[in-house]
Amino acid sequence: MAFWLFKSEPDTWSWDQQVAKGEDGEEWGGVRNYLARNNMRAMKVGDRGFFYHSNIGKQIVGIVEVCRESEPDSTADDPRWDCVMIKAVQPVPEPVTLEDVKGAPELADMVLVKNSRMSVQPVTEREWAIVCKMAGL
DNA sequence: GCCAACGTTGGC
DNA sequence: GCCAACGTTGGC
Numbered sequence: 001m002a003f004w005l006f007k008s009e010p011d012t013w014s015w016d017q018q019v020a021k022g023e024d025g026e027e028w029g030g031v032r033n034y035l036a037r038n039n040m041r042a043m044k045v046g047d048r049g050f051f052y053h054s055n056i057g058k059q060i061v062g063i064v065e066v067c068r069e070s071e072p073d074s075t076a077d078d079p080r081w082d083c084v085m086i087k088a089v090q091p092v093p094e095p096v097t098l099e100d101v102k103g104a105p106e107l108a109d110m111v112l113v114k115n116s117r118m119s120v121q122p123v124t125e126r127e128w129a130i131v132c133k134m135a136g137l
Numbered sequence: 138g139c140c141a142a143c144g145t146t147g148g149c
Numbered sequence: 150g151c152c153a154a155c156g157t158t159g160g161c
Binding site: 032 | 160
């Protein structure tokens with residue numbers, strides 16, 4: 001299983017909205033960046049991801065799961081864009097802020113730190129374990 | 138609200 | 150195929 005991180009501005013799409021979708025999940029549409037898209041194409045059903053609030057909060061607030069592999073993005077009028085569907089699994093007991101991540105030497109290589117503009121990014125197994133621990137899981 | 142970083146577009 | 154211009158993201 002692989003691990004990922006999904007970024008969203010809570011003004012646009014928040015964790016609470018994601019939770020409200022329940023088991024149906026939500027199409028992670030609107031991504032118009034090749035690297036981010038390629039990351040989604042690499043995802044498998046059952047992969048896990050962090051749900052990160054950018055701009056407001058700047059923290060990891062929950063865990064999501066990929067529930068459908070990449071398909072054409074219904075919000076795009078261009079066939080080159082596609083996206084996965086994700087569903088909320090559980091909130092994290094203790095949100096992990098960007099500051100927390102930057103303060104952890106073992107997380108210095110996280111894409112979140114190194115390339116803050118990547119909206120869908122891979123997380124290593126090691127990083128996943130460390131962040132989960134910090135989140136009280 | 139500003140601005141730096143960076144991805145994308147389009148002219149050549 | 151290069152690169153300048155432009156638009157967008159996201160931290161501060």
